[in-house]
Amino acid sequence: MKILVFAEERDGQFKRAAFESLTAAVGIAKSIPAEVIALVVGDGVSGIAPQTGHFGASRAIVVDDPRLGRPSTTAYAKVVADVARRESADVIMMPASAMGKDISPRVAAKLGAGLASDCTALTVSGGNILAMRPVYAGKGIVEVAIATPTKIFALRPNVFAAGPPAGAECPVESIPAELADEDFGAVVSETKSSAGKKDVAEADIIVSGGRGLKGPENFAMIEDLAGALNGAVGASRAVVDAGWRPHEEQVGQTGKTVSPSLYIAVAISGAVQHLAGMSSSKCIVAINKDKDAPIFTVADYGIVGDAFEIVPALTKEVKRLREGGTA
Amino acid sequence: MKILVFVNHVPDTETKVKVSGDGKTIDPGGVNFMLNPYDEYAVEEGLRLREKFKGEVVAVSLGGETHKETLRKALAMGCDKAVLLKDSAERDSFAVARGLADFAKEFSPDIILCGKQSIDYDDAQVGGLVAEMLAIPSVSVVVKLEIEGKAAVVEREIEGGREVVRLRLPAVIAAQKGLNQPRYPSLKGIMEAKRKVIDERNPAPAEIRVRVSSMRNPPPKSAGKVVGTDASAAGELVRLLHTEAKVL
Ligand SMILES: Cc1cc2nc3c(=O)[nH]c(=O)nc-3n(C[C@H](O)[C@H](O)[C@H](O)COP(=O)(O)OP(=O)(O)OC[C@H]3O[C@@H](n4cnc5c(N)ncnc54)[C@H](O)[C@@H]3O)c2cc1C
Ligand SMILES: Nc1ncnc2c1ncn2[C@@H]1O[C@H](COP(=O)(O)O)[C@@H](O)[C@H]1O
Numbered sequence: 397m398k399i400l401v402f403a404e405e406r407d408g409q410f411k412r413a414a415f416e417s418l419t420a421a422v423g424i425a426k427s428i429p430a431e432v433i434a435l436v437v438g439d440g441v442s443g444i445a446p447q448t449g450h451f452g453a454s455r456a457i458v459v460d461d462p463r464l465g466r467p468s469t470t471a472y473a474k475v476v477a478d479v480a481r482r483e484s485a486d487v488i489m490m491p492a493s494a495m496g497k498d499i500s501p502r503v504a505a506k507l508g509a510g511l512a513s514d515c516t517a518l519t520v521s522g523g524n525i526l527a528m529r530p531v532y533a534g535k536g537i538v539e540v541a542i543a544t545p546t547k548i549f550a551l552r553p554n555v556f557a558a559g560p561p562a563g564a565e566c567p568v569e570s571i572p573a574e575l576a577d578e579d580f581g582a583v584v585s586e587t588k589s590s591a592g593k594k595d596v597a598e599a600d601i602i603v604s605g606g607r608g609l610k611g612p613e614n615f616a617m618i619e620d621l622a623g624a625l626n627g628a629v630g631a632s633r634a635v636v637d638a639g640w641r642p643h644e645e646q647v648g649q650t651g652k653t654v655s656p657s658l659y660i661a662v663a664i665s666g667a668v669q670h671l672a673g674m675s676s677s678k679c680i681v682a683i684n685k686d687k688d689a690p691i692f693t694v695a696d697y698g699i700v701g702d703a704f705e706i707v708p709a710l711t712k713e714v715k716r717l718r719e720g721g722t723a
Numbered sequence: 724m725k726i727l728v729f730v731n732h733v734p735d736t737e738t739k740v741k742v743s744g745d746g747k748t749i750d751p752g753g754v755n756f757m758l759n760p761y762d763e764y765a766v767e768e769g770l771r772l773r774e775k776f777k778g779e780v781v782a783v784s785l786g787g788e789t790h791k792e793t794l795r796k797a798l799a800m801g802c803d804k805a806v807l808l809k810d811s812a813e814r815d816s817f818a819v820a821r822g823l824a825d826f827a828k829e830f831s832p833d834i835i836l837c838g839k840q841s842i843d844y845d846d847a848q849v850g851g852l853v854a855e856m857l858a859i860p861s862v863s864v865v866v867k868l869e870i871e872g873k874a875a876v877v878e879r880e881i882e883g884g885r886e887v888v889r890l891r892l893p894a895v896i897a898a899q900k901g902l903n904q905p906r907y908p909s910l911k912g913i914m915e916a917k918r919k920v921i922d923e924r925n926p927a928p929a930e931i932r933v934r935v936s937s938m939r940n941p942p943p944k945s946a947g948k949v950v951g952t953d954a955s956a957a958g959e960l961v962r963l964l965h966t967e968a969k970v971l
Contacts, residue, residue, distance in 0.1 A: 411882075457741050467886070469851075494881035498863050501816075501851030510817065510932030513846050526936070531844050535740040536749065538844075538938045543931065581860030582890040585876075589884035598882045601970075625971070643866070643901040644880055649736055649842065650760060650900040658970040669736050679968045680947070681960065687949075695947040697963060699956045709957035717961055717971060 397430035400480050402490035402499075403448050403456075405438055413491030414599075415451045417551055420518055421489050422452035427520035433457060434566070437492060438477050439465030442570060449566025451559055456566055457483070461573040463580070467495060470581040472504035472588035475573055482509060482571075485546065487525065492550035494597075500550045510542035513550045516676070525549070533672030535651045553598070554655045555676070594628035596647060601627030601658045604647055604674075605635060608663025608684065608703060612640035617707045618662060624714040630654070630674075632664045646674035663703045666691025683707065724778035726769040727830055728802065729823055729837035729849065731759040732786055732793040736842065740940060747842075747935045758793045761838025763800075764898035767905040768868060769836050776870070779803040781830065785822045787811035791921055796915035799908035805919065808926040814934045816844070820852035824925030827857060827897045834875065835895045839864050849899035860890040863897035 399421045403414035421432045434448035434456040445456040459475050465619050476499060480488055488503065490496045491516045504511035516537075517528040527549055542548075596602050603622040605615055616627070622629045631641040633648055647654055649669040659677035664670060666682070666689055674680070675694045680693035683703050692698050699706050734749065735757045743750035758766075769780040782797035784790040785808040794805035808822045827835060835854075840847035847863065854861030866885070867878035875890045880899060890896075908916070950956045950963065965971045 467879075469862060470887075473855070492770045494864060494879070494886075497847050498851065498861070501820075501848040502855040502861065503821070504817065505846070505855030508932075510815070511848060512933055513848055529845075530941075531938070532734070532738065532740045532749065533736070533842060533845065534941065535738070536742070536938050537941055538747075538935045540933050540935050542933050582862055582888055582894065584886045585889045586887040587881075587884060588878075588887070593883070595883040644885075646900075658964065658968075672736075675941075679850075679964070679970045681964070682947075692947060694944055696944075696968065697960055698947055698949050699947055699951050699953075699960060701951070702954045703955075705954040706957060709954035710960065713957045713961040714971070717965060 397428055397486045398483055399424065399430050399432050399487040399489060400483055400485035401432060401434050401436045401453065401478055402488065402496070403436050404491050404493060404495055405436065405441055405444065408440060408444060410444060410447065411491065411493065411552070412558055413493050413553040416553065416556040417489045417491055418448060418451035419558050421549055422645045424487070424518060424520060424525060428523060433485070433713050435459070435476065435479050437464055437472055442568065443590045445568045446565035447465065449564055450561035450646050453566050456568045458568055458570045459573045460570060461575070463533065463575060464573060464609055466584045468583045469498045471579045473499045474579050476503045476576065478574060479571070480546065488546070490550055492552050500548060505646035507546050508544065509546035509548050510544045511544060511548040511550065515549050516552050516553045516555045518549065518554045530676070533669070534675055535672070552655070572616050573634050581583030590644065596628045596630045596645060596654050597652045599628035600656050601625045602630045602647070602654060602656045603627055603660045604630030604632065604663065604664060605662050606632040607634040607638070609635070615641065617711070621660070621707055621714065624711050624718065627656070627658070632653050632670050661691050662707060664691055665689045666694065724772055724776040724834065725830065725832045726749050726772055726778060726780045727827055727832035727835045728762070728765050728769045728780060728782045728797065729835065730762040730766065730782050730784045730793050730797050731838070731841045732756050732784060732790040733759045733841055733843045736760070742938050742940065747938050749938070756789060756792065757840050758796045759841050761840060761900070763905045764900065764902045765838055766797050766800050766802060766837035767903045768898060770906070771872070771903065772834065781806060783808065783823065783826055784929050785814070785819050785926060786809060794921050795916045796908065798919050799876040800906060801912060804922065806922045806924060809923050810926050812928070813931065814929065815931050816846045816848035817852060817932045818929035820849045820856060821929040823849065824853045824856035825926060826924065827853060828831055833893050835893065837895065837897050839897045839899045850895045854895040859893050859895065861895040861897070864899045865896050866899050866901040868896060868902065
């Protein structure tokens with residue numbers, strides 16, 4: 397069997413999610429003997445391709461082309477499908493990142509392949525790969541099997557382990573991009589980064605604030621705590637709809653789905669739609685003055701009390717720990 | 724401008740998921756269905772495009788008779804026509820996309836709007852699948868849309884920011900919350916929607932590629948630890964996060 401892994405990069409660096417997909421592919425290859433091949437697509441990416449060997453790729457295929465410097469859903473999907481055909485790949489794996497979510501259905505349609513999106517676990521049973529994926533915003537989990545000869549799995553970022561890196565770099569084969577003008581029907585013309593801000597979707601620690609904080613000015617203490625933890629600021633929909641925080645910080649069913657190692661919910665009640673976006677976090681802390689707030693049903697640790705007193709105290713303790721003192 | 728909007732009929736966000744007897748699907752008892760929230764942004768955007776560029780907005784849904792409820796909502800918001808691709812057989816996203824793409828081919832829209840994902844299976848596939856089937860560009864998680872001649876210029880959310888994407892039209896645009904503020908149907912709209920005829924078609928059957936073998940509820944979490952009731956608990960909490968949970 398051959399597993400082709402789309403190793404997503406941005407600005408000449410692999411995303412952590414690329415290593416997660418490679419590691420997951422290697423995990424599958426332990427049960428079903430398989431060759432794991434990394435596919436690296438972009439402009440000026442040949443230099444980083446050998447690193448995929450550290451995460452288990454036996455070789456890497458590079459499609460390095462100046463026209464691919466700006467992400468293009470249409471062109472990237474064609475490259476992935478072309479390489480999958482060329483290699484007769486049985487399985488394609490990629491991150492269910494913003495980019496992966498855009499290109500994976502197109503690759504599936506090009507190859508007539510079944511796609512399991514946003515998978516949170518993969519298992520092997522009777523020689524078949526089964527995918528677990530959350531449905532109904534995490535209120536259910538389904539196990540799915542793909543019936544087509546070519547199978548595509550898009551993996552939710554931050555859920556699968558990456559590495560640890562080991563072993564040698566791998567050999568790289570460069571192949572030309574067979575792309576015509578009409579393959580660039582959609583092209584990124586500009587990237588606006590939220591300068592210096594950590595994104596909730598990628599952060600390992602998130603501190604989220606809710607309506608109980610009373611006003612946008614009180615998010616300063618949330619930012620302070622997030623800063624001390626080197627994490628990102630998140631928000632409930634109530635505060636986003638009130639205009640206190642930007643939409644990209646919203647966590648939940650109509651915001652982002654996150655699974656950091658630590659999620660701290662401050663003055664958030666824990667409505668089902670909010671839980672949908674964060675209940676798969678590895679460790680959840682709730683700070684709420686209402687002991688019956690539903691957020692406590694998913695929390696590992698809670699402090700029942702006034703956020704205005706607790707959060708600054710917490711920030712102080714975190715700083716103390718980070719500075720080497722004993723907490 | 725010919726505007727096509729895909730609308731799905733899904734259990735509302737308050738739905739408690741109870742697995743039904745087959746062990747694979749949700750027990751529909753007591754579940755309220757609604758227009759998929761992301762598709763509401765798509766409908767609203769379609770109406771705004773019509774206000775700017777004239778033309779018509781057609782809403783299409785693939786599913787059983789009950790999908791008419793959602794199509795009525797789209798009509799009440801102001802869509803000109805509604806089409807039901809009537810089929811209550813089990814379909815995966817690929818098979819749904821096949822039916823929608825066949826209809827779109829016949830209608831030949833200037834733009835297709837849909838939601839970024841259905842909130843039942845959270846697949847986030849249909850928009851991209853249909854686009855590829857029609858060999859037109861697509862973009863998802865769109866929070867801003869502008870038309871510039873024969874192109875669409877959109878902003879989409881990505882990790883750590885936004886991307887501006889330029890697409891050749893026709894294209895499929897999948898809406899994210901933030902794209903607009905959907906209008907409430909007016910009383911007049913609701914009355915008119917009741918009188919409008921929903922066009923019914925029979926989509927061709929399609930092969931299922933991804934099959935659900937089982938559904939379960941996530942394991943319930945055991946009750947967490949209440950560390951304290953005021954600021955004096957902060958030190959203990961940090962200690963537990965450091966030594967017990969090992970996340971700091
Ligand atoms: C279709 C749909 C989609 C939705 N999508 C989302 C989504 O993606 N994300 C999301 O978050 N919501 C979503 N919602 C909204 C959701 O239902 C809730 O309304 C929202 O999450 C509430 O936000 P909140 O917890 O900040 O506010 P509230 O529910 O008002 O809770 C405030 C909390 O603060 C506590 N509090 C008050 N003062 C203090 C204090 N001094 N110290 C400590 N605690 C204090 C209170 O006890 C209370 O629990 C959606 C709703 C719908 C219908
Ligand atoms: N049965 C359907 N009928 C009409 N539109 C649909 C249907 N299923 C999905 N869609 C559209 O495709 C989008 C993405 O859906 P999905 O791939 O199911 O998550 C939805 O937001 C809808 O706009």
